[in-house]
Amino acid sequence: MKLQVKDMEIETGGPLVATINKNDAEKMDLHPLDRAKIIKGKKIETVVLNISETGAIVPEGKIGLCEEVMNSLKLKVGDHIRLVPTKKPLSLEYIKKKLDGFRLSKKEIDQIVWDIVHNKLSDIELTYFVAACYSHELDIRETTLLTKAMSRFGDILRIKRYPILDKHCVGGVCGNRTTMLIVPIVAACGVTIPKTSSRSITSPAGTADTMEVLANVSFSIKKMKKIVERTNACIVWGGALNLAPADDKIIRVERPLAIDAKSQLLASVMAKKASVSATHLLVDIPAGKGSKIGSMKKALSLKKDFEDLAKNLGIKIKVIITDGREPIGNGIGPALEARDVLWTLRNDKMTPLDLKRKSLMMAGLMLEMAGKAAKGGGYYLAKKTLESGKAYKKMVEIIKMQEGKIIKPENIPLGQLSWDVRAKKTGIIKEINNITIARIARVAGAPQDKGAGIYLYKHIGDKVKKGEKVFTIYAYHKSKLDYAKELFRKLDGVCIG
Amino acid sequence: MKLQVKDMEIETGGPLVATINKNDAEKMDLHPLDRAKIIKGKKIETVVLNISETGAIVPEGKIGLCEEVMNSLKLKVGDHIRLVPTKKPLSLEYIKKKLDGFRLSKKEIDQIVWDIVHNKLSDIELTYFVAACYSHELDIRETTLLTKAMSRFGDILRIKRYPILDKHCVGGVCGNRTTMLIVPIVAACGVTIPKTSSRSITSPAGTADTMEVLANVSFSIKKMKKIVERTNACIVWGGALNLAPADDKIIRVERPLAIDAKSQLLASVMAKKASVSATHLLVDIPAGKGSKIGSMKKALSLKKDFEDLAKNLGIKIKVIITDGREPIGNGIGPALEARDVLWTLRNDKMTPLDLKRKSLMMAGLMLEMAGKAAKGGGYYLAKKTLESGKAYKKMVEIIKMQEGKIIKPENIPLGQLSWDVRAKKTGIIKEINNITIARIARVAGAPQDKGAGIYLYKHIGDKVKKGEKVFTIYAYHKSKLDYAKELFRKLDGVCIG
Numbered sequence: 003m004k005l006q007v008k009d010m011e012i013e014t015g016g017p018l019v020a021t022i023n024k025n026d027a028e029k030m031d032l033h034p035l036d037r038a039k040i041i042k043g044k045k046i047e048t049v050v051l052n053i054s055e056t057g058a059i060v061p062e063g064k065i066g067l068c069e070e071v072m073n074s075l076k077l078k079v080g081d082h083i084r085l086v087p088t089k090k091p092l093s094l095e096y097i098k099k100k101l102d103g104f105r106l107s108k109k110e111i112d113q114i115v116w117d118i119v120h121n122k123l124s125d126i127e128l129t130y131f132v133a134a135c136y137s138h139e140l141d142i143r144e145t146t147l148l149t150k151a152m153s154r155f156g157d158i159l160r161i162k163r164y165p166i167l168d169k170h171c172v173g174g175v176c177g178n179r180t181t182m183l184i185v186p187i188v189a190a191c192g193v194t195i196p197k198t199s200s201r202s203i204t205s206p207a208g209t210a211d212t213m214e215v216l217a218n219v220s221f222s223i224k225k226m227k228k229i230v231e232r233t234n235a236c237i238v239w240g241g242a243l244n245l246a247p248a249d250d251k252i253i254r255v256e257r258p259l260a261i262d263a264k265s266q267l268l269a270s271v272m273a274k275k276a277s278v279s280a281t282h283l284l285v286d287i288p289a290g291k292g293s294k295i296g297s298m299k300k301a302l303s304l305k306k307d308f309e310d311l312a313k314n315l316g317i318k319i320k321v322i323i324t325d326g327r328e329p330i331g332n333g334i335g336p337a338l339e340a341r342d343v344l345w346t347l348r349n350d351k352m353t354p355l356d357l358k359r360k361s362l363m364m365a366g367l368m369l370e371m372a373g374k375a376a377k378g379g380g381y382y383l384a385k386k387t388l389e390s391g392k393a394y395k396k397m398v399e400i401i402k403m404q405e406g407k408i409i410k411p412e413n414i415p416l417g418q419l420s421w422d423v424r425a426k427k428t429g430i431i432k433e434i435n436n437i438t439i440a441r442i443a444r445v446a447g448a449p450q451d452k453g454a455g456i457y458l459y460k461h462i463g464d465k466v467k468k469g470e471k472v473f474t475i476y477a478y479h480k481s482k483l484d485y486a487k488e489l490f491r492k493l494d495g496v497c498i499g
Numbered sequence: 500m501k502l503q504v505k506d507m508e509i510e511t512g513g514p515l516v517a518t519i520n521k522n523d524a525e526k527m528d529l530h531p532l533d534r535a536k537i538i539k540g541k542k543i544e545t546v547v548l549n550i551s552e553t554g555a556i557v558p559e560g561k562i563g564l565c566e567e568v569m570n571s572l573k574l575k576v577g578d579h580i581r582l583v584p585t586k587k588p589l590s591l592e593y594i595k596k597k598l599d600g601f602r603l604s605k606k607e608i609d610q611i612v613w614d615i616v617h618n619k620l621s622d623i624e625l626t627y628f629v630a631a632c633y634s635h636e637l638d639i640r641e642t643t644l645l646t647k648a649m650s651r652f653g654d655i656l657r658i659k660r661y662p663i664l665d666k667h668c669v670g671g672v673c674g675n676r677t678t679m680l681i682v683p684i685v686a687a688c689g690v691t692i693p694k695t696s697s698r699s700i701t702s703p704a705g706t707a708d709t710m711e712v713l714a715n716v717s718f719s720i721k722k723m724k725k726i727v728e729r730t731n732a733c734i735v736w737g738g739a740l741n742l743a744p745a746d747d748k749i750i751r752v753e754r755p756l757a758i759d760a761k762s763q764l765l766a767s768v769m770a771k772k773a774s775v776s777a778t779h780l781l782v783d784i785p786a787g788k789g790s791k792i793g794s795m796k797k798a799l800s801l802k803k804d805f806e807d808l809a810k811n812l813g814i815k816i817k818v819i820i821t822d823g824r825e826p827i828g829n830g831i832g833p834a835l836e837a838r839d840v841l842w843t844l845r846n847d848k849m850t851p852l853d854l855k856r857k858s859l860m861m862a863g864l865m866l867e868m869a870g871k872a873a874k875g876g877g878y879y880l881a882k883k884t885l886e887s888g889k890a891y892k893k894m895v896e897i898i899k900m901q902e903g904k905i906i907k908p909e910n911i912p913l914g915q916l917s918w919d920v921r922a923k924k925t926g927i928i929k930e931i932n933n934i935t936i937a938r939i940a941r942v943a944g945a946p947q948d949k950g951a952g953i954y955l956y957k958h959i960g961d962k963v964k965k966g967e968k969v970f971t972i973y974a975y976h977k978s979k980l981d982y983a984k985e986l987f988r989k990l991d992g993v994c995i996g
Contacts, residue, residue: 011508013556029947031941033754034754035754035755055510056510058510059508069556098756098757101633101634125626126626126752127756129623129630130630130756133630134630134634137631138634255623257532258591258623258624258627259627450526
């Protein structure tokens with residue numbers, strides 16, 4: 003059927019969409035969400051159909067197109083195109099199969115991931131896939147296949163070096179900016195570590211948000227390669243790259259119901275590691291009250307899942323379970339965390355010792371994995387590298403390569419408004435709950451307001467006198483600071499016994 | 500946040516949608532598919548958010564609204580509104596619970612159905628509900644609760660009579676237009692039967708499509724009530740009414756994967772019956788090769804499900820399993836089926852005897868259920884009512900009340916193009932497969948082209964001579980007839996042994 007183009011002025015960001023009039027749809031026996039090909043000259047795009055019930059939006063004889071189709075077929079308003087019904091993507095059959103509880107083959111998983119990456123599936127169809135994987139957990143064979151497919155159908159960082167190190171933390175602990183210490187320590191010892199990190203989704207800061215206080219974090223894969231080849235390392239935002247792109251599309255439909263299908267989560271994480279060609283991986287699972295992994299049983303089960311999957315992928319792995327009951331470091335929020343990192347690298351007296359200790363322990367393990375230190379000797383090599391100033395020097399190199407400028411930690415700008423929380427009685431700090439701290443820091447403005455957040459003077463077990471400062475909230479806007487104060491008064495989670 | 504209105508010129512037909520710029524979204528910590536309230540004076544609407552990645556579609560400071568929101572808040576382009584983040588609907592928690600395999604309570608099911616009916620759920624969220632019900636089949640208690648909720652959150656036809664009869668066929672058999680014979684027979688015997696029917700989705704004609712050849716089928720519930728009070732009956736399109744409206748919204752997201760969650764299907768059917776206040780119900784399950792229900796085991800299991808659910812709803816039910824291996828009646832397509840119905844009602848020599856026999860049997864059972872005939876006597880009462888012309892007289896009444904005009908069956912217009920399929924050898928008809936016949940009739944134009952379709956001269960078991968006509972295809976357009984011919988040559992399904 004010939005139809006005249008109308009520009010709908012919509013960008014879908016996902017599957018390509020076209021809207022036709024109800025009467026034209028009836029003539030062609032087409033229904034909402036059916037597929038059709040749009041043909042203009044020798045160019046073809048496959049779209050998912052919407053049906054306009056009234057002529058007000060799309061009258062008979064016209065077709066409303068999203069920006070993506072307008073651009074890809076180089077169409078102008080008023081052009082004529084041919085619309086031809088076409089079959090649904092093959093992967094729908096496989097998604098149905100999984101929803102029916104059957105195991106999927108390599109071919110089937112590849113097809114599903116290919117269709118996701120190439121925007122062939124509508125939101126509804128993708129949601130069925132997520133629901134199917136959630137109801138019928140993928141087994142280790144399927145998870146391995148999914149991981150490989152997610153990595154393969156995206157860009158891959160190819161660096162001809164061995165070993166290539168990587169680290170991952172399952173998250174849930176405020177502060178905990180170990181990556182920004184581990185990367186320069188390990189790289190200063192001559193080990194390659196091309197680190198991609200995420201931005202915060204529900205926390206007050208992600209590593210990418212924090213690094214962004216000091217340098218640019220959005221690079222092409224070509225530029226990323228250059229940085230790594232020059233400095234052994236980088237700390238960039240994974241979202242700016244096209245590594246395992248199926249992941250972001252899946253996360254989008256998981257969000258509304260806060261679904262996290264375990265096997266899919268594992269596949270997402272490991273696919274990103276495979277995409278930077280990592281050969282050795284250290285995984286940190288913080289566990290305990292107030293963290294993501296509440297019990298040791300859960301932590302051990304997740305540890306085993308990581309180990310099994312890494313083995314199948316040929317990645318050498320070490321998984322550690324750490325104390326996730328309270329924030330690590332003093333600053334919470336991008337600028338406050340960046341300040342902690344710089345103080346530590348510069349061996350300043352303001353260094354948060356818990357952050358330093360944990361980072362050295364992890365960097366040590368990674369140096370042992372990389373063969374740079376004997377078993378048990380990694381910690382000392384890491385400590386020497388940090389305290390000699392070599393790690394700071396390496397960080398300066400990385401920041402410069404990433405188009406940042408060197409700034410003293412004291413000069414990092416914070417929110418100009420602040421409010422101190424003081425102890426109501428003398429005693430010992432019994433709890434500083436991550437969930438509570440994260441909510442207050444976010445309400446104060448983190449991570450969007452870089453200098454907003456919380457600075458902790460105390461950790462669990464510390465003595466505190468009545469009237470002494472426990473933490474300070476920083477913000478740029480009075481309304482946000484007021485809301486953060488109000489929230490602190492309402493929430494439990496910081497307690498002195 | 501204050502934003503200026505932009506009209507997106509989109510109608511969603513589902514949940515209300517608003518699009519804001521990425522930068523505004525970041526400021527408010529909003530993500531795609533989050534909920535927000537749009538406030539204009541004293542009016543409020545809750546919307547699901549889209550995020551525009553570039554300023555080209557929705558620049559900072561603006562908000563793009565769908566037609567439904569523009570109209571409901573009486574907004575004009577350039578107006579200012581206030582946008583306030585709000586919580587997700589309660590039902591999301593319950594949908595997640597079901598997806599996790601737990602049973603749902605009355606309160607939870609009510610909330611989910613209410614949110615579906617009031618367009619509070621996005622496609623993704625609704626899809627999770629369907630997937631959850633598919634993976635974790637609702638039990639009979641949940642199915643009953645779902646049925647009641649679907650019926651309650653919609654219009655209800657209230658007629659102060661007892662009994663009120665209804666019938667239902669699970670479909671899959673071409674022709675089989677028994678409803679249009681049963682309704683006038685039963686109504687002529689003084690029994691109330693307010694029949695709502697569907698249009699075809701995948702078949703060559705639904706009862707609503709066929710009745711539309713003779714009369715109007717789209718009425719308000721008020722007008723429907725008037726018709727039933729005057730004539731004891733009606734044959735109207737359920738889609739024009741607001742009976743159990745959750746159903747249509749669920750079907751929309753089931754379509755892409757051809758999901759049919761059994762318990763949900765049962766709930767949909769029974770909710771429509773509850774919505775017309777039916778007290779007695781006859782269900783026809785055609786079974787056998789080429790029908791929807793392939794095996795007797797499946798048919799018996801479905802029968803039991805209907806019986807259990809009806810019992811819980813307080814509806815007296817009778818379920819029959821009939822022969823679904825071939826079309827019932829000779830005409831296939833709206834006009835051709837309407838002609839069969841009129842011939843039968845007028846006791847014409849062209850009456851298809853299989854259709855007459857099945858309709859009398861079913862009408863007889865319903866008359867027995869209604870207490871109008873003793874057990875075993877219903878068939879004879881139905882036969883007398885039909886052959887005496889009383890049923891035809893009743894149909895004339897109904898057609899007139901439904902704004903139709905009385906037409907002779909011979910004068911019903913058919914497609915002016917036709918093509919005869921003739922036997923290639925002498926023998927006995929072994930198979931006339933419903934799926935094959937339905938596909939050919941649809942390709943010829945049915946149900947959109949009312950007079951298109953197939954007319955059968957033979958049924959299974961009939962003798963046929965070489966060169967004798969087996970069926971004729973009717974169409975309005977040469978291209979459609981050609982495609983139907985081509986399809987007939989390619990498909991198996993009509994065979995002579």
